[in-house]
Amino acid sequence: MKRVYVNEEWCLGCHLCEYNCAFANSGKTDMAEALKGKPIFPRIHIEGNEKISYAVSCRHCTDPLCVKSCIAAAISVQGGVVKIDQNRCVGCLTCILVCPYGALAPSESGVMQKCELCLNNSSGEPACVKGCPNKAIVYDEREA
Amino acid sequence: MKNYVIIGNSIAATGCIEGIRSVDKRGKITVVSKENAPAYCRPLISYYLESKTTLEKMSYRAESFYSDNNCKVLYGKEAVSIDENKKTILLNDGQELPYSSICVATGSSPFVPPFNGLDLVENKFEFMTISDMLALEKAVSASSNVLIVGAGLIGLKCAEGLLKRVKSITVCDLAGRVLSSILDDECAAIMQKHLEKNGITFCLSDSVSRFEKNVAHMQSGKTIPFDVVVLAVGVRANTSLIKNAGGKVERGIIVNSKMRTSLKNIYAAGDCVETDDISFGSHRVLAILPNAYMQGRIAGLNMAGEPATFDKGIPMNSIGFFGLHAMTAGTYTGQMYEEKGDNYIKRLFTKKNHLCGYILIGKTDRAGIYTSLIREQTPLDEINFDLLKTDATSAAFSPELRRKMFGGVV
Numbered sequence: 001m002k003r004v005y006v007n008e009e010w011c012l013g014c015h016l017c018e019y020n021c022a023f024a025n026s027g028k029t030d031m032a033e034a035l036k037g038k039p040i041f042p043r044i045h046i047e048g049n050e051k052i053s054y055a056v057s058c059r060h061c062t063d064p065l066c067v068k069s070c071i072a073a074a075i076s077v078q079g080g081v082v083k084i085d086q087n088r089c090v091g092c093l094t095c096i097l098v099c100p101y102g103a104l105a106p107s108e109s110g111v112m113q114k115c116e117l118c119l120n121n122s123s124g125e126p127a128c129v130k131g132c133p134n135k136a137i138v139y140d141e142r143e144a
Numbered sequence: 145m146k147n148y149v150i151i152g153n154s155i156a157a158t159g160c161i162e163g164i165r166s167v168d169k170r171g172k173i174t175v176v177s178k179e180n181a182p183a184y185c186r187p188l189i190s191y192y193l194e195s196k197t198t199l200e201k202m203s204y205r206a207e208s209f210y211s212d213n214n215c216k217v218l219y220g221k222e223a224v225s226i227d228e229n230k231k232t233i234l235l236n237d238g239q240e241l242p243y244s245s246i247c248v249a250t251g252s253s254p255f256v257p258p259f260n261g262l263d264l265v266e267n268k269f270e271f272m273t274i275s276d277m278l279a280l281e282k283a284v285s286a287s288s289n290v291l292i293v294g295a296g297l298i299g300l301k302c303a304e305g306l307l308k309r310v311k312s313i314t315v316c317d318l319a320g321r322v323l324s325s326i327l328d329d330e331c332a333a334i335m336q337k338h339l340e341k342n343g344i345t346f347c348l349s350d351s352v353s354r355f356e357k358n359v360a361h362m363q364s365g366k367t368i369p370f371d372v373v374v375l376a377v378g379v380r381a382n383t384s385l386i387k388n389a390g391g392k393v394e395r396g397i398i399v400n401s402k403m404r405t406s407l408k409n410i411y412a413a414g415d416c417v418e419t420d421d422i423s424f425g426s427h428r429v430l431a432i433l434p435n436a437y438m439q440g441r442i443a444g445l446n447m448a449g450e451p452a453t454f455d456k457g458i459p460m461n462s463i464g465f466f467g468l469h470a471m472t473a474g475t476y477t478g479q480m481y482e483e484k485g486d487n488y489i490k491r492l493f494t495k496k497n498h499l500c501g502y503i504l505i506g507k508t509d510r511a512g513i514y515t516s517l518i519r520e521q522t523p524l525d526e527i528n529f530d531l532l533k534t535d536a537t538s539a540a541f542s543p544e545l546r547r548k549m550f551g552g553v554v
Contacts, residue, residue, distance in 0.1 A: 006550035008543070048539050049531075054546070056538070059554045065512075068159075068441070069434035071187040072197065073204050088201050090191045093508060097462040097471050098434060100520075101549060102510030102536060110467075144553040 001080035002141050004044075004117065004126050006054045011046070011136035013053030017128035018042040021057075024118050024127035041108045043115040044128045044137075055128065055137050058082055058103045058115040062144065066095040066104070074112070084114050146171035148447055149233055149241055151223045151385065152249030153177030154186060155433055156414025156440030158204055160247045163444020163452075165213050171448065173215040174241060176233070179273060180220045182209065187433060189277040193305030199274070223250075226389040228407055245447045248397065248405070248412040249440060250382035252431060256375050261355035267372040271302045272379070283372050284310050291315075291360055291370035293352060295322040297463060299376035303344050304465050314368055316347040316360075326461050326472045331489055331503045335470060338487065342466040381416045381429055394418055396429040401453040403443035411447055413439035423458045423474035423500045423518050430457050456519040462508070471511045474501030474518040481533050492533060497524050510536040 019035060021042040028034035044057035060082050067075045067082065074088035075095060089111040096104050096112075107113040117139075118126050129139040148164055150157045153175050161173060183204040191197045210217050222236045226246065233241040254270040262268065269280040280302075284290065288310040292299045295317035303313050317324070321332035322339065336346060347366065354361045360368040381396040392398040392406035396418035403411045403419075414436035418427045435457055445452040460473035468487060478495025488506030492499060492514070499517040513536040516522075532540035538549060548554070 003553070005552075008546065008550070047537050052539065052543075054550060056550065059549070061554050065434070068437045071433050072185050072191075072201075088197070090188060090196045092187075092462055092464065093469055093471070094434070094462040095512075096508060097460055097473070097511055097515055099510075099512035100516035101554075102513045102538060104512075105509065142551075142553055 001060070002117075002139050003060050004055075004057055004115070004129060005138050005140050005142065006056075007136050007138065008048075008052055008054035010134045011048070011053045011055065012134055013046055013048060014133065015046050016131050016133065017044050017055050017137060018046065020127040020131035021115075024121050024123040025113075027121075029122075039108075041105070041113070043105075043113055045105065047102075055132075056101060056103050057128065059101050060115075060117070065098040065100070069094050069098045075114075081116055081119065082114065083116050084112055086111050086113065146448070147242060147244040148173045148247070149243040149245075150175045150247045150249055151233070152247075152251055152414070152416075153179065153217065154183050154249065154251055154414065155204065155436040156249035156251075156443075157247070158183045158209075159437040159440025159442075160249060160411075160413060160444035160447070161209075161213050161215055163441040164448045165444075167445060167448035167450045169214075173213070175210070175215055175217045176221050176223050176235065176241075177217050177219050178222050179275070181274065182207075182217075184274060186273070187301075189271065189274060190301035190305035192277060193281060193302075193309065202274070223385055226385055226407075226410065228389055228410075231409075243409075245409040246411065247403075247440065247443045247447060248385055248410065248416060249414045249436075249443075250385065250416045252379040252381050252415040252429075254375060255378045255380045257377060259352050259355055264357045265355050265373055266357065269372065269374050271298055271374055271376050280306075280372070280374065281309075287311050288371045289314075289369060290372045290374065291368055292374045292376060293317075294374075294376035294378065295319065295346065295348065296325060296376060296378065297323065297461070298379075299374065300339065300465060301463070302374055302376060303339070307343060310372075312345065313343070314345045314347055314370070316350055316352065316362065316368070318349070318351045320349040322346070322348070323463075323470070326459070326463075327470065327503060328476060328491070331470070331491065331505055334487065334489055334505050335465065335468065338468045339465055379415070379431065381418075381431075383416060386410070386412065394427075398427070399439075401455050402446045402451070403439050403454055404446065411443040413443040419454060419457045421458055421475070422456060422521065428459075430459050432459065432461060434460070458515075458518055460515055462511075468506060469508050470503070470505045471508045472501075472503045473511075473515045474499070476501045476503070483534070494524060494529075498522070499524065512536075513538060 022040040026034035387393040397412040415431035493501040528540040
């Protein structure tokens with residue numbers, strides 16, 4: 001299965017991936033209208049310091065702890081993609097408690113959201129990868 | 145063909161079914177379900193009272209789950225005893241079920257101390273099951289004064305759920321602080337202040353000495369009038385099946401890392417068992433939903449012949465009240481690192497080069513990175529713990545480890 005992978009040597013820490021993610025998941029067609037002057041709630045975020053930086057998003061683990069731990073059975077694996085049903089999520093944040101990658105953060109409303117590889121939004125493939133200026137994140141099929 | 149029997153039908157039982165079926169598609173699975181309903185998300189009962197979920201959305205699996213997995217569910221039935229020699233289970237309707245292996249997933253039951261005069265109270269409720277919650281929902285109205293006995297996770301989630309539906313809520317507890325099983329004094333004080341600000345009244349370090357029909361007389365001499373009482377003092381693991389069959393039981397059913405009890409072909413999982421708490425170095429009951437699912441699944445795998453171990457068990461909780469979240473994990477011993485501010489505290493506990501526990505209130509971003517250090521028993525000198533203390537970030541790990549985390553299939 002194709003997943004999003006990181007080349008941290010190439011990451012500039014420009015945060016474009018965060019904006020592209022927030023826009024792709026906004027349901028809007030105009031980027032300025034979607035994002036300008038508003039706090040954004042992307043499903044990918046940049047971590048690091050002055051020496052290194054890299055983008056963190058859901059790893060779509062083969063044996064995800066978040067799925068086993070969700071008290072609302074809101075997270076499931078569908079065709080290898082770890083998905084969340086926001087309609088079921090009650091915002092208890094247990095998935096944040098258990099994700100070893102620190103990959104999850106709540107949405108604006110307080111219920112959880114997560115990277116679903118842009119498979120169901122207008123981007124169709126990870127918008128973070130498409131918009132990365134230096135191939136620091138790639139959408140790739142790799143062996144376990 | 146194997147003949148699996150699962151006693152209980154909640155989260156651990158679901159994990160067990162999925163564990164068995166990932167290996168053995170053909171074996172017979174029978175589930176003995178005391179409650180008259182498919183497995184549901186038990187911790188959501190308070191969220192239902194807050195209208196954050198519905199009965200429909202509380203189901204733990206799809207409607208077709210049992211038929212998809214070819215399970216026979218005996219609803220409204222309880223196991224009375226296990227005969228290890230005959231390899232049968234006696235049910236409360238007199239039926240004898242043969243088995244080749246069992247998973248005991250009987251959970252826990254509310255523990256109600258023998259309060260004086262409790263029998264005089266008409267409107268008294270427990271808060272463990274959907275039916276408890278629905279009965280409570282029916283009994284309260286906008287004019288109800290509610291007394292909750294127990295300021296633990298169950299009592300306080302119940303308080304949060306009920307607050308907007310009733311006139312007043314008082315919570316009493318023998319302990320001097322709220323959430324005494326997961327918070328220390330100072331952290332509990334932050335949460336208590338927040339709960340009080342939202343309208344809940346506390347009566348701590350005090351207990352009911354005597355009930356009248358609508359009044360609780362406290363040890364301190366205080367009297368608390370009420371219309372409805374919720375009893376949430378604590379829970380006890382349901383261990384009697386294993387104990388009576390001669391199996392090893394302490395506070396919970398004793399199991400090994402394969403989730404097997406001391407009895408042959410009998411496994412156990414969930415809130416009824418004790419497993420190793422690796423942050424504590426000994427076994428104890430770790431009654432939380434994630435552990436129940438994982439233990440059930442591991443029991444199921446082993447029952448179906450695929451070796452699997454539960455060896456990363458720790459207590460861990462994520463719990464929020466009126467928008468303030470607390471996350472806790474592990475054991476609070478050793479050296480403490482602390483940061484704090486308004487409505488915010490972080491306490492990390494380290495011992496012998498390991499993180500063994502933490503409490504976070506107010507700022508809980510990426511807490512799973514800390515949880516993982518406890519679960520994986522990561523030596524702290526292999527990472528940049530000075531950075532990690534202030535910020536839960538994988539930037540504190542080595543580039544090689546990060547390459548595995550973010551550059552490979554995990």
